[in-house]
Amino acid sequence: MTKLPKLSTFLKSLFTLIMFAISTNSISAEKIILIVGGMEKQIYLPVKLAERLGYLKETGLDIELLSEPSGVNAVTEMLSGAAQGVVGFYDHTIDLQARGKQVQSVVQFSQAPGEAILVSKTASAHIKSPADFKGKTLGVTGLGSSTNFLTQFLASKYGVKNSEYTTLPVGSGSTFIAAMTQKKIDAGMTTEPTISRLTSTGAASILVDLRTLKATEAALGGAYPGACLYMPTAWVNSHKEQVQKIVTAFVKTLAYIQTHSAQEIADMMPPDYYKANKQQYIDSLSASKDMFTADGIMPESGPATVLNVLNGFNKAVQGKNINLSNTYTTEFVKAARK
Structure with a gap:
């Protein structure tokens, strides 16, 4: 008769097998939550496109995408530990460093x-440039958001102090449109497809255009890296394998954008993203597709331009010694390109 192994030996073996199984599946077992500052915005198109193309699924990670209308609210969620990353604007990494928080862009979507x-x-008869913002109400997605940052900079550039106008958080999309058509705001900063929805009906006109690299360089003095995926530096350093998989998926998506037409890209997006006017969505994407980076690399002069903009009005940043090299990394993008 065959002797059974001692119970203690059996349990030790079972425990070893369980721990091995856990270790080999730990990368895919942990849920990774990424909050997007308005999923339907064209500036954040690479995120949904990566999901629709199946690139995020190919990572083998349990990734959940959540949409939050304002980037500043997404930042709060990330800092509280409710999310591992935010798809928002790079300028938050500088603003947060000035406030003692270390986060970094791991892949740069736009320039x-x-x-x-x-x-x-x-209001168009009275507002011909940002110099006319005095006494006006200006719409932004949220207080402390990137739209708020840029609005404040443009006002200060034209000699208008923050105290001389009112900023009103109105979100994006339908809520922004409602605020403008109901005369709650005189002007405001928003993105596509909201821009085209308002200008096509004559309800609004463009005062300052930052949709292309050329227009941005003229208005801000250089490339202005906008949309990116940024994460707490400590989490990035302790989860490099997961970060690499996510970044590789997004680098593949950026390559897809470069090699496919606006029509082909629009065909991949959910119908509710273009609000029953697909051609308008295609036209706006075609006109501003060059805002996306080709490979996820941070534009060389971009961080300095953003710091210069923030120094123009942001009291949290002014006078601080900002280490720009800590606000982004190209490590994962370069590995993905190989």
Whole structure:
């Protein structure tokens, strides 16, 4: 008769097998939450496109995408530990470092904001440039958001102090449109497809255009890296394999954008993203597709331009010794390109 192994030996063996199974599946077992500052915005198109193309699924990671209308609210969620990363604007990494928080962009989606300041039809007779913002109400996605940052900079550039106008958080998309058509705001900064939805009906006109690299360089003095995936530096350093998989998926997506037409890209997006006017969505994407980076690499002069913009008005940044090299990394993008 065959002797059974001692119970203690059996349990030790079972425990070893369980721990091995856990270790080999740990990378895919941990849920990774990425909050997007408005999933339907064209500036954040690479995120949804990566999901639709199956690139995020190919990572083998349990990734959940959540949409939050304002980037500043997404930052709060990330810092609280409710999310591992935010798809938002790079300028938050500098603002957060000035406030003692270390986060970094791990893949750069765009080299231009992809936004514009719109003026309502009724206010257009009185607002011809940012110099006319005095006494006006300006719409932004949220207080402390990137649209707020850029609006404040453009106002200060034209000699208008923050105290001389009112900023009103109105979100994006339908809520922004409602605020403008209901005359709650005189002007405001928003993105596509909201820009085209308002200008096509004559409800608004473009005052400052930041949708392309050329227009951005003229308005801000250089490339302005906007949309990116940024994460807490400590989490990046302790989860390099996961970060690499995510970045590789997004680098593949950026390559897809470069090699496919706006029509082909639009065909991959959910119908509710273009609000029953697909051609308008295609046209706006075609006109501003060059805002996306070709490979996820941070534009060489971009961080300095962003710091210069923030120094123009942001009291949290002014006078601080900002280490720009800590606000982004190219480590994962370069590995993905290989």
